Amino acid sequence: MKRKIVLLPAAVFSVFIFIFTVMFIITPKADYSSSEKRYLEDFPETSLSSVTNGEFEKGFESYLADHFPLRNMWVGLNAYCNYCIGNNGCDGVYKCSDGWLINKPITTDNRIKTNTDTIIKFSKSAGVPVTMMTAPSTGYIMADKLPAVHDEYIDDYVFGDIKKSLKKEGIGFVDIRQKFKNSTEQLYYKTDHHWTSEGAYEAYEEVCRALGVKAANRDFYDIKTYPDFYGTTYSTSGFWLTKPDEIAVWHNKNHKPGDIKLTITEGNESKAYDTLFFDNHLKEDDKYPVFIDGNHALETITNKNVRKGRLLVIKDSFAHTLAPFLADSFRKVTLVDVRYYKNSVTDLVRQGKYDRVLVMYGIDNFATDTDLAWLK
Amino acid sequence: MVFSSLIFLFLYLPLVLLVYYIVPRRGRNIFLFFINLVFYGWGEPMLVLLMLVSILINYAGGYFVEKFRNDKGKARISLAVTCVLDIGILGFFKYTPLIVITLNSILPLNIPVPEIALPIGISFYTFQTMSYVIDVYRDDAPVSKSLINFGTYVALFPQLIAGPIVRYKDVAYQLSHREETLEQFNKGVKLFLVGLGKKVLIANQMGAMWDAMLANTEPNGVLGNWIGIFGYTFQIYFDFSGYSDMACGLGNMLGFEFLKNFNYPYISKTVTEFWRRWHISLSTWFREYVYIPLGGNRRGVPRQIINLLIVWFCTGLWHGASYNFILWGMYYGIILIIEKFLLKNLLEKLPSAIGHIYTIFVFVFGWVIFYFEDMGKMGEFIAGLFDFSQGIISHQAAVVACRYAVITVAAVIASTPLMASLYKKLMDKRFMWILETAFCVIILLTATAATVNQSYNPFLYFRF
Numbered sequence: 154m155k156r157k158i159v160l161l162p163a164a165v166f167s168v169f170i171f172i173f174t175v176m177f178i179i180t181p182k183a184d185y186s187s188s189e190k191r192y193l194e195d196f197p198e199t200s201l202s203s204v205t206n207g208e209f210e211k212g213f214e215s216y217l218a219d220h221f222p223l224r225n226m227w228v229g230l231n232a233y234c235n236y237c238i239g240n241n242g243c244d245g246v247y248k249c250s251d252g253w254l255i256n257k258p259i260t261t262d263n264r265i266k267t268n269t270d271t272i273i274k275f276s277k278s279a280g281v282p283v284t285m286m287t288a289p290s291t292g293y294i295m296a297d298k299l300p301a302v303h304d305e306y307i308d309d310y311v312f313g314d315i316k317k318s319l320k321k322e323g324i325g326f327v328d329i330r331q332k333f334k335n336s337t338e339q340l341y342y343k344t345d346h347h348w349t350s351e352g353a354y355e356a357y358e359e360v361c362r363a364l365g366v367k368a369a370n371r372d373f374y375d376i377k378t379y380p381d382f383y384g385t386t387y388s389t390s391g392f393w394l395t396k397p398d399e400i401a402v403w404h405n406k407n408h409k410p411g412d413i414k415l416t417i418t419e420g421n422e423s424k425a426y427d428t429l430f431f432d433n434h435l436k437e438d439d440k441y442p443v444f445i446d447g448n449h450a451l452e453t454i455t456n457k458n459v460r461k462g463r464l465l466v467i468k469d470s471f472a473h474t475l476a477p478f479l480a481d482s483f484r485k486v487t488l489v490d491v492r493y494y495k496n497s498v499t500d501l502v503r504q505g506k507y508d509r510v511l512v513m514y515g516i517d518n519f520a521t522d523t524d525l526a527w528l529k
Numbered sequence: 530m531v532f533s534s535l536i537f538l539f540l541y542l543p544l545v546l547l548v549y550y551i552v553p554r555r556g557r558n559i560f561l562f563f564i565n566l567v568f569y570g571w572g573e574p575m576l577v578l579l580m581l582v583s584i585l586i587n588y589a590g591g592y593f594v595e596k597f598r599n600d601k602g603k604a605r606i607s608l609a610v611t612c613v614l615d616i617g618i619l620g621f622f623k624y625t626p627l628i629v630i631t632l633n634s635i636l637p638l639n640i641p642v643p644e645i646a647l648p649i650g651i652s653f654y655t656f657q658t659m660s661y662v663i664d665v666y667r668d669d670a671p672v673s674k675s676l677i678n679f680g681t682y683v684a685l686f687p688q689l690i691a692g693p694i695v696r697y698k699d700v701a702y703q704l705s706h707r708e709e710t711l712e713q714f715n716k717g718v719k720l721f722l723v724g725l726g727k728k729v730l731i732a733n734q735m736g737a738m739w740d741a742m743l744a745n746t747e748p749n750g751v752l753g754n755w756i757g758i759f760g761y762t763f764q765i766y767f768d769f770s771g772y773s774d775m776a777c778g779l780g781n782m783l784g785f786e787f788l789k790n791f792n793y794p795y796i797s798k799t800v801t802e803f804w805r806r807w808h809i810s811l812s813t814w815f816r817e818y819v820y821i822p823l824g825g826n827r828r829g830v831p832r833q834i835i836n837l838l839i840v841w842f843c844t845g846l847w848h849g850a851s852y853n854f855i856l857w858g859m860y861y862g863i864i865l866i867i868e869k870f871l872l873k874n875l876l877e878k879l880p881s882a883i884g885h886i887y888t889i890f891v892f893v894f895g896w897v898i899f900y901f902e903d904m905g906k907m908g909e910f911i912a913g914l915f916d917f918s919q920g921i922i923s924h925q926a927a928v929v930a931c932r933y934a935v936i937t938v939a940a941v942i943a944s945t946p947l948m949a950s951l952y953k954k955l956m957d958k959r960f961m962w963i964l965e966t967a968f969c970v971i972i973l974l975t976a977t978a979a980t981v982n983q984s985y986n987p988f989l990y991f992r993f
Contacts, residue, residue, distance in 0.1 A: 159962045159965075162715060162962075162965050162966050163718045165966055165969055165973070166722065167718075170543045171547075173977075177539060205575060207572045213536070217535045221535060221539075224981060228978070228981060230974065231975075231978035231979050231982040234978065234979075239932060239934060243932065244982075261747070302931040304924075304928050
């Protein structure tokens, strides 16, 4: 008996590698991973040339990694193992207290200076006043949730630098750091890098103050919350046991049907809607596009209840939650995403007779974005 | 293909083992021969042709050396032609760019530097094939009667791309007479998993620590830089010795026994001892086929010193076609000469702690030279190891060090024979199979998880 049992490691090993080989071969392959929110690799092209130049082999290895049996379990196991040996954040996300997952900070070798210079250059040709607002990083605001060992969140330096450069050129900067730091509400999602509707609302109040318009009162809104929102931070982290967020949608009670019109333009095609919220996305893995249908090149909101004000927003996705609020203070709000909109924004300002421009980015995006260089 | 990849672990290896044990014994070498080529050609199929040419040249070389056994002159010519071809192929594929760059810089020339992709493992298998012809010439090994057996030896996938450098005479008998047993297979599985753990769980993590230190945007500070280079020190040891363990383990699974390639080099008390424990198959090769033929220590001290310098120049150059590797080789050559002729007695008298500290300093510093191909960056980094004006440790570096603290401690422990001696003590205990199996399961699960995640998986010795 004893002699046989010592061979158990060999048996375990053989069974293990064989089972996964067989499972890989016979299991049906999914196209999409809902926990990682991405499309999985397709089977690589098979041809003599793709095999001889190594492309097939490379593609096949990615295919194997993406379709490996129980992939989610392995990714999670890896994340939690690293966490247990004190290597929190090795895949770019810190597992923090109270169920917070927070992206690691931006580094000092970023594109902030370049991007700020682009904004300054743009403001000189825009012909209307330009104001900028950046959303602080989650880790900076929620510092008390971070693990003991973490890289430094450099928002204070970065905000200071941007503010100084813009001030010299007479461009306004809406600094929401203090307000956010003092707030007791949940301003960011725990599993996503975006701010919540609450965060966007508090930022909205500050923007209105800076632009000299009246902000809609908090009581005007009817808040509906939806459960089970897992954001992108969650998807990249592998910490699958984290609790989901709730996503809150703020509907203005005073809007009557037909008051609001949203036009989404993509290339030469435009589509009009009479709502700012797209409930169909609430059933999907990524629920954040519930706000104005997510990323598009150009989106225009008009609100009949507001008499005047035409605002153009150059933005990233942080503005999606903010835009519905802005629409309650401006007759017309247009959002331009320079990642997709490659025409001249200066022309757009002139043609649309906008009174002013707001530049709205999350600081992490602003530090890494390369598309702003196209802004003209 | 690398061992710590999904494709190897969960497609290639299971299929190879399955077929290998189904095929009757006399067909196994033929099967191995072809499956080796699949392993080698995966990703770069054209290189298989080069390997086949190399196999043919050396097989023919051995044949002619044997044929002219009684005609010394012709046998010698056969040997010389084979070696020149071997070194020529290695030189062409590995050193052409370096030679061109050197010529351009010392002569008023401007030859465009050719882009030649280094065939994987060429440095390893060239040394193996050369050992064959030389051993046949010296009558230390029998000539191979079967081209398939010889091809199987050269291309044997366990040691094909990163060693150990198995000499033909050590496996000649096994090639035709091995008998696979379950015990040996079991031993191989355990050794393979030890190697896989070293590679995936320690080397990759230590490498990530070193890379993170290098990527930091502010100066790391003196301590930060030392922690970083210690990370690299552990990475290269666990990477390479892990690979050797996996190779030996896979060899066992197929019924082969290879010689040990690493014997806890980091516990050495002298640099001489370090090189007796580090990459043993390479040092043995250079001793047997370069140092001793040059006359070794039999022709007086000045000649011995020259011989040592030649060997260490070659050792450095073998590691890569870049000046820093030559510098690294000469660095060891000089230190070993000093130890041999001056420090030997002194080091023996000193307390062993001092010997350890001295040796650790020498090899860690050696890895600095080994890592930086750019001399300017090397100088900058060396300055950073002693320049206290950059502070002791930056916040960024401290964060990195803390994140990898647990693995670093594990690496320190695993660099010593501590666990091995504990294992020896427990080996005969009744419950040992439980521990062994548990250990295997843990490595299998964690290493698979890390491999599926695929974040970081280089093989350092791939380029050599």
